[in-house]
Amino acid sequence: MDNDFKTWVGVIHSFARHKVIGDKVELPFVEFAKLCGIPSSQSSRKLRERISPSLKRIAGTVISFSRTTEKHTKEYITHLVQSAYYDTEKDIVQLQADPRLFELYQFDRKVLLQLKAINALKRRESAQALYTFIESLPRDPAPISLARLRARLNLKSPVFSQNQTVRRAMEQLREIGYLDYTEIQRGRTKLFCIHYRRPKLKPPHDESAENPQLPATPGDVSPEMAEKLALLDKLGITLDDLEKLFKSR
Structure with a gap:
């Protein structure tokens, strides 16, 4: 859970500190690692081994919102992170979020500050x-x-x-x-x-x-x-x- 928590912190700060275009944000991979609290002195392989599993778990986390009446149910299902792409050779990370969750991102950042x-x-x-x-x-x-x-x-x-x-x-x-x-x-x-x-x-x-x-x-x-x-x-x-x-x- 340690790496997952730190990686989530990195995701929140990435959207807060960098320009968001549509529903995506892009930043250097090394900087993303720093936002996750991981020393940049580690090799690319070690960074990848720490970040990749956590990103997969975060992207796989399902969030749903539902409202039920006597006759009908409305439900919206999404993921904590829609997609994540990184390339250590090009030193790049791209994160895509559901715009409906931006308020959640901002609220979590307020707490983490x-x-x-x-x-x-x-x-x-x-x-x-x-x-x-x-x-x-x-x-x-x-x-x-x-x-x-x-x-x-x-x-x-x-x-x-x-x-x-x-x-x-x-x-x-x-x-x-x-x-x-x-x-x-x-x-x-x-x-x-x-x-x-x-x-x-x-x-x-x-x-x-x-x-x-x-x-x-x-x-x-x-x-x-x-x-x-x-x-x-x-x-x-x-x-x-x-x-x-x-x-x-």
Whole structure:
């Protein structure tokens, strides 16, 4: 996952720093390697061996958007990167993206620009991946399920081992001063309640602006309600979404 994450960072910065013509961007291969955090002193063969597999996995990552009513379903299916071409002899890389995902690219870059946490998490790839996800959440996010964080890391190990990886990564984020959290359980669902996030890794002048939220205790939720909350979480619906829905009526 280390190389995949670094290569994705390189893709994001490539579209941000170079002129995009239509849906494509072109830049020197050596510069692309630098944007991926790979030393340019490495030979072309080593660069290719590190970048090529990651580009294939990124280009093979499918993203879909769907909307379903009682009678009909609309779905749009695309890839994280539409195509990638490179030639080490000519020192060139060409990347093609789906224009509908440019907003995603820009948002991910905004997160990655706050590199204090990333730099403090060197060689801690799982914590880096969770950082980019958590930092993209809205203010006062709803509790995040352990299952959702496992899915974000896309690990292939047994679930028990994945849970350990998630908990270790969350603890590493707390150790560097980025966040504080409490792990709770609602029914069968384990959740992380984020109290605050500090991209600069230090308290703000006005700590009240962080609006820490006290987590609900398991006793506050009935078993029936816990099952309903677990179902909503599987559907990707947060309590904030429900609150906005009721307020709009």
